Amino acid sequence: MRYGKSLVVLAVVTVLMLLLPAVGPSNRVLSLATLAAIYAIVTYGIALLFGTGGLLSIAHGGLWGIGAYTAALFAVRAGWSFLPVLVLSVVITAGAATLVALMSLRVRGHYFTIITFAVAEGIRALINAWTPVTAGTEGIVVVAPVRVFGFDIRSNADWYYIVVVSLAVVIALTRLVVVSRFGRRFAATRDNLDLAASVGIGVSRLRLLAFSLSGALAGLGGAYWAYSQTFVHGDQFGAAASIVFILCMLLGGARYTYGPLIGAVIVVFMPPLLALPPLLATAALGVVFILVILLTPGGLASLPERLGQLWRRWRGPDPRPPGAGAAGDGAAAAVPTGVAS
Amino acid sequence: MSIFLQQVFNTLSSASVYALLAVGVTLVFGLTRIVNFAHGDLLTVGSYVLFLVAPAGAIWFLAGFAAAMVAVAVLAVVLERLLFRRTLVAPIRGFLVSLGLIQIIESGLSYFFTAGPRTVHPFIDRVWTVGGVDMPADRVVVIVGTAAVFLALTFYLERTKAGLMIRAVAIDAETAGLMGGPVTRTIAGVFALGGMLAGAGGAFGALLAPVTPFLGYALILKGFAVALIGGLGNVRGAMLGAVVLAALETVVITFGLSTWVSFFGFTLMIVLLIVRPRGLLRGVEAEI
Incomplete structure (x- = not known):
C-alpha cells in the first residue's frame, strides 16, 4: 500500500467536495464551484506538463475550445448522447494536442511557449472565421438532454457531482502518472533534456505522449464547459483562457497534488468574494498573480513547507543530517524554469 | 499598377506600427531573454496619453506624440525596476509577470477611459493623390515618422557608446x-x-485605427509574430518581419478573406518557426 495514505486523503477531499450541495449553497455558489472544478481539470493537464516536464504550454486555452466545440457540435447538431460526446471530445482534443506537440516540441524554451501561444490564438481565430461549421462569432447554444447511467442530469447540483467525480479521477490519474516510471523519465527531460536523451530515454515520444495526455484533460474540461455553460463562443477560448489556467496553476503550485485545485478555487471565488467591479477584480487578480510569482514561486501549496524551512532556520542549525526529514515534494522550492536547458 | 502601389502604401503604414512594437520586443528579449507580453499594452498606454494630451489639431499632435514617448518610457523603466529586474535570473517568470501586467493595464485603462473605441484625426480630410495612389495625410505622417524614428534608432545603436553597450550586453551580458x-x-x-x-x-x-483598452493583447501577438519572423533579438529582422506580416495581411484582405486575417498570421508564424526557428535574419538565441 505505497499510495494508501494519498488515496485516503483524496477520498476525504472528494467526499468533502461532494458534501457541498448538501449544505444548501445558493445556485450561484454551486455553479461557481462547478466552474472551479472544470478549471481544475484543465489546470491539472497544464500542471502535468509544467510541473513535471518544465513545458509551459499556452495552447491549452485553445485546445479546450476544441473540446468544447466538439461537444457542442455533436450534442446539438448531431444529437449524440452525453457519454459518446464526452469520449469523442477527449479523443479529438488529444489528437489535436498531438498535432500541436509534433509542431511545437521541435523547438525549445521560449520558442515552444510562443508557438503554443500562436496555436491558442490560431484556434480562436479558426473558430471565429470558420462560419459554416462553428457559426463564427455567433457562438452555439448548447441545449441537449443529458442522461448518464439512467439518471437525467438537469440541476446545477447534478452537474457539480459529475464534474467533481471526474476531477477526483483526474487528480488520482495525474498523480499516478507523475510518480510512475513515465513521470520520472518525463521529469528527467525537464532537468536536462540532452542528458535524458543520452542515457537512452526516448524524449520525443515521451514528451509527445505527455502533451497528448494533458490535451485529453483539456478536452474533458472543454466538454464539461460546453454542457454546463450552455453556450460556446470562440472568444471564451484562446490565450486569455490559458492565462487563467496558468494563474490557477501557479497560485496553487504546479508540483503539488492539490495545487491546481487550490488555485482554481481561489481564482474562481476570489472576484465575487472581493465584490469589486469586474474590471477591478481582473486587475486585482493580476496583482495577486504577480505577487505569487515574485514571492512564492512554488505556489500557495508550498507555503507550509516554506514556513517549515523558515521555522527550522530560525530555531538554529538542524541537528539531524540534511535530508533526513525531507519528504514528498521537497525539491519544489524553486519554480521549474524549463528554459535553461 | 496603381492598385499594386496603393497596396504597397497600405502595407507600409500598418507595417510601421508593427515594426515600432516588434523592435521594442526584440530589443528587450535580446538583452534579458524576457518575453514581455505586456509590451503591446505599453503601446495602448501611448495611444491614451495621446488622447489625453492632444485630442485635436496637427500642432498638438507633436506634443501628444512626445508626451506618449516620454510617458511610456517612464512607465517601462518603473516596471523594470519594480518587477522585471527581479525576474532576470529566471526569464520565464518575467513572461508570467507580464501576463499579470496585461490584466492590470487593460482593466485599468478600460476602468478609467471606458471600454469603447477612441480615435484622433489631427490631419483630417487631407488626401494627396500621387500617380493614382491615394495617400491620406494621417498615413503619410505615420510612414515618414516611423522612418525618422528608425533612422534615429539605427544611429543610436550603431554610432553611439550607449548603443555599443546595448549590443555588447545583448551578445554576452556577463562579459x-x-x-x-x-x-x-x-x-x-x-x-x-x-x-x-x-x-x-x-x-x-x-x-490608423480606433484604439480600445484591449488592443494591446491583439497587438502583442502580432508584435511577437513579427519579431519571430525576423529572428528574436534582431532589430533589422523585426523591421523586415513587420513588412512581411503587413504584406501578408494586405494580400489576404485583398482576396476578400478579411475574417481569416489573424488565422493566416498565426499560421505564417507557426510555419516559419518550424521551418526556420531563428527567423529570416538570424536571431540571438542559440538554444533551438
Whole structure:
C-alpha cells in the first residue's frame, strides 16, 4: 500500500467536495464551484506538463475550445448522447494536442511557449472565421438532454457531482502518472533534456505522449464547459483562457497534488468574494498573480513547507543530517524554469 | 499598377506600427531573454496619453506624440525596476509577470477611459493623390515618422557608446559586466528605449485605427509574430518581419478573406518557426 495514505486523503477531499450541495449553497455558489472544478481539470493537464516536464504550454486555452466545440457540435447538431460526446471530445482534443506537440516540441524554451501561444490564438481565430461549421462569432447554444447511467442530469447540483467525480479521477490519474516510471523519465527531460536523451530515454515520444495526455484533460474540461455553460463562443477560448489556467496553476503550485485545485478555487471565488467591479477584480487578480510569482514561486501549496524551512532556520542549525526529514515534494522550492536547458 | 502601389502604401503604414512594437520586443528579449507580453499594452498606454494630451489639431499632435514617448518610457523603466529586474535570473517568470501586467493595464485603462473605441484625426480630410495612389495625410505622417524614428534608432545603436553597450550586453551580458560595463543600467535603458518606441507606435497607431483598452493583447501577438519572423533579438529582422506580416495581411484582405486575417498570421508564424526557428535574419538565441 505505497499510495494508501494519498488515496485516503483524496477520498476525504472528494467526499468533502461532494458534501457541498448538501449544505444548501445558493445556485450561484454551486455553479461557481462547478466552474472551479472544470478549471481544475484543465489546470491539472497544464500542471502535468509544467510541473513535471518544465513545458509551459499556452495552447491549452485553445485546445479546450476544441473540446468544447466538439461537444457542442455533436450534442446539438448531431444529437449524440452525453457519454459518446464526452469520449469523442477527449479523443479529438488529444489528437489535436498531438498535432500541436509534433509542431511545437521541435523547438525549445521560449520558442515552444510562443508557438503554443500562436496555436491558442490560431484556434480562436479558426473558430471565429470558420462560419459554416462553428457559426463564427455567433457562438452555439448548447441545449441537449443529458442522461448518464439512467439518471437525467438537469440541476446545477447534478452537474457539480459529475464534474467533481471526474476531477477526483483526474487528480488520482495525474498523480499516478507523475510518480510512475513515465513521470520520472518525463521529469528527467525537464532537468536536462540532452542528458535524458543520452542515457537512452526516448524524449520525443515521451514528451509527445505527455502533451497528448494533458490535451485529453483539456478536452474533458472543454466538454464539461460546453454542457454546463450552455453556450460556446470562440472568444471564451484562446490565450486569455490559458492565462487563467496558468494563474490557477501557479497560485496553487504546479508540483503539488492539490495545487491546481487550490488555485482554481481561489481564482474562481476570489472576484465575487472581493465584490469589486469586474474590471477591478481582473486587475486585482493580476496583482495577486504577480505577487505569487515574485514571492512564492512554488505556489500557495508550498507555503507550509516554506514556513517549515523558515521555522527550522530560525530555531538554529538542524541537528539531524540534511535530508533526513525531507519528504514528498521537497525539491519544489524553486519554480521549474524549463528554459535553461 | 496603381492598385499594386496603393497596396504597397497600405502595407507600409500598418507595417510601421508593427515594426515600432516588434523592435521594442526584440530589443528587450535580446538583452534579458524576457518575453514581455505586456509590451503591446505599453503601446495602448501611448495611444491614451495621446488622447489625453492632444485630442485635436496637427500642432498638438507633436506634443501628444512626445508626451506618449516620454510617458511610456517612464512607465517601462518603473516596471523594470519594480518587477522585471527581479525576474532576470529566471526569464520565464518575467513572461508570467507580464501576463499579470496585461490584466492590470487593460482593466485599468478600460476602468478609467471606458471600454469603447477612441480615435484622433489631427490631419483630417487631407488626401494627396500621387500617380493614382491615394495617400491620406494621417498615413503619410505615420510612414515618414516611423522612418525618422528608425533612422534615429539605427544611429543610436550603431554610432553611439550607449548603443555599443546595448549590443555588447545583448551578445554576452556577463562579459560586458566583467569589462566594467553598466549592465543593469543598460537593461533599464533598453526598457526605456522599447517604451519610447511603443509610445511612438501608440501615437501613430491611433492615427490608423480606433484604439480600445484591449488592443494591446491583439497587438502583442502580432508584435511577437513579427519579431519571430525576423529572428528574436534582431532589430533589422523585426523591421523586415513587420513588412512581411503587413504584406501578408494586405494580400489576404485583398482576396476578400478579411475574417481569416489573424488565422493566416498565426499560421505564417507557426510555419516559419518550424521551418526556420531563428527567423529570416538570424536571431540571438542559440538554444533551438
